[in-house]
Amino acid sequence: QEGSFVPTKTAMGYRDYFKEVMTDEYQDSNLVQEFILRSISKDETGQNNRFMVGDVKQSIYKFRLARPELFMEKYKSYAKEGSDDCVRIDLKQNFRSRNEVLDTVNYVFYRIMTEALGGIGYDEDAALYPGAVYPEYMSEMPDEEQNSQSDYYRTEVILLETKNDDNQLETDEENVPDRLSSEIDEDMPDKKEAEALVIAGKIKSMVGTFKITDHSGALRAAEYKDMVILLRSNAGWDDVFKKVLESEGIPCYVTSKSGYFSALEIQEVLHFLRVIDNPRQDISLCCVLKSELFGFSEEDLARIKGETNTESDCYYASMIQYCDTCDSGEDNDLKRKVTSCLDKIDGYRKLALYTPIHELIYKIYYGEGYYYFAKALPGGEQRKANLDMLIEKAFAFEKTSFHGLFHFVRYMEQIEKYEVDYGEAGIMDENANVVRIMSIHKSKGLEFPICFLAGMAKQFNMMDMRKSMVYDLDYGIGADMINPEKRYVAPTIRKKMIVHKMKQEMLGEELRVLYVAMTRAKEKLILTGTIT
Numbered sequence: 191q192e193g194s195f196v197p198t199k200t201a202m203g204y205r206d207y208f209k210e211v212m213t214d215e216y217q218d219s220n221l222v223q224e225f226i227l228r229s230i231s232k233d234e235t236g237q238n239n240r241f242m243v244g245d246v247k248q249s250i251y252k253f254r255l256a257r258p259e260l261f262m263e264k265y266k267s268y269a270k271e272g273s274d275d276c277v278r279i280d281l282k283q284n285f286r287s288r289n290e291v292l293d294t295v296n297y298v299f300y301r302i303m304t305e306a307l308g309g310i311g312y313d314e315d316a317a318l319y320p321g322a323v324y325p326e327y328m329s330e331m332p333d334e335e336q337n338s339q340s341d342y343y344r345t346e347v348i349l350l351e352t353k354n355d356d357n358q359l360e361t362d363e364e365n366v367p368d369r370l371s372s373e374i375d376e377d378m379p380d381k382k383e384a385e386a387l388v389i390a391g392k393i394k395s396m397v398g399t400f401k402i403t404d405h406s407g408a409l410r411a412a413e414y415k416d417m418v419i420l421l422r423s424n425a426g427w428d429d430v431f432k433k434v435l436e437s438e439g440i441p442c443y444v445t446s447k448s449g450y451f452s453a454l455e456i457q458e459v460l461h462f463l464r465v466i467d468n469p470r471q472d473i474s475l476c477c478v479l480k481s482e483l484f485g486f487s488e489e490d491l492a493r494i495k496g497e498t499n500t501e502s503d504c505y506y507a508s509m510i511q512y513c514d515t516c517d518s519g520e521d522n523d524l525k526r527k528v529t530s531c532l533d534k535i536d537g538y539r540k541l542a543l544y545t546p547i548h549e550l551i552y553k554i555y556y557g558e559g560y561y562y563f564a565k566a567l568p569g570g571e572q573r574k575a576n577l578d579m580l581i582e583k584a585f586a587f588e589k590t591s592f593h594g595l596f597h598f599v600r601y602m603e604q605i606e607k608y609e610v611d612y613g614e615a616g617i618m619d620e621n622a623n624v625v626r627i628m629s630i631h632k633s634k635g636l637e638f639p640i641c642f643l644a645g646m647a648k649q650f651n652m653m654d655m656r657k658s659m660v661y662d663l664d665y666g667i668g669a670d671m672i673n674p675e676k677r678y679v680a681p682t683i684r685k686k687m688i689v690h691k692m693k694q695e696m697l698g699e700e701l702r703v704l705y706v707a708m709t710r711a712k713e714k715l716i717l718t719g720t721i722t
Contacts, residue, residue, distance in 0.1 A: 216261055250703045265310070287318075291708075307694065318709075325409055327342045346715075347717045351720070389419060400640070402640065419628075420628065424627075432569075432627060440625055441625065442624050443625070450576065453576050455564045458483065459554060459560070461477040466539055466542050467542070467595045482560065486531075551580060555577060564577055641714070646717050668684040
């Protein structure tokens, strides 16, 4: 509490030691950080030696207990000029973006950001004013077809419309790849996939043709590395976008701490290790049979099961019986294939009895040619790095007190179960020529010549407000009232008050997240989404 603020002896020592206390990104400070900064500065003695820099419009860390109201308290109380005490200096110029980007940001937030919702009223003091100098674009088209500077770099909004009657997608044909055009009428792709396909088409049309400014100030053709796709949340989105972009031949990189265990190559190798440990696991066995390791088709698997009649439900037993009983002509090829598969599994099972895990994995990679197969797939370098990372994890496991394939398989299963995901192995440096896919929070502080803000139709997450019990740092706890006699549950007034406050804060946070996302663009901003 405010009245209980008493600096410790250690804090007093630091207070005498520091001449100035400077804080960057002050809008993201929480109460603990504020008390620490106050305790080591000379504010309490009337000697103001704190210097704070921030922008409350970019306070997007409420989930980390950030308190933008700390910033606003000083923003409102500090004098603009003409005072020697607690002076506020407004930095209005933006040295990052073209006028066209800033015009869009100002146009939007003049209309939707208010003090009640975003924490600050978007007025002349809060608006952005251009400070960067960019060369003008001159079209190479004939004079009568000249595109003006504002038309060339103006912000674009691309919307995919879902019809209610047949659930089909409609969009501007100019931005739709051939793949999507053919699927709209027959087999509509997932909305996320459709949006990713439209972005892929736009990227293809801009690479090598759209002009951006290089470090020397001259215009040059855009490359993949000049583009970023920003998402409100990576979960459920980044893997879809990465898959679609790679299928369209666009190199991309996802900044994520997840996705390792869901990678195709890791799933298949782990399934094979499970089969080597115990082949009587139908799911893992069938996954391995259908993989590149053995190349069985679904028809092959159905024929093996259909032509056997084992008392056991185990598919491995069906494979053994198929080899023992099948002698028909047209099934000879399949029989040889099954026999070869069983011999290979048996060989690896014997090998696993005395071979270290990392060597066993090496033999799978090179003995079966899987390493080269993975490298030949789209995103091969990333897949290669993922496979190498599995070797590293096997090395690390062997240094523990546990040994053997059984324990390694269980170890990896527990890591996956409790979502201790390593994230895909990093292979990209900052100069890699790839389209980056990242969350808006991850992009804070960064800038990109061409910025795609995707998933604009994503619904706000209000799950916390629907729980039977809610809490707030200022108002405390609010819960539902339960009447066991009349058998009903209803929210209390206190809970309704807290939920209302939570909703306002959440909407304000989402508003500031949008502001951060739109201000990442230097020269071109493109917003995409699906509507019904």
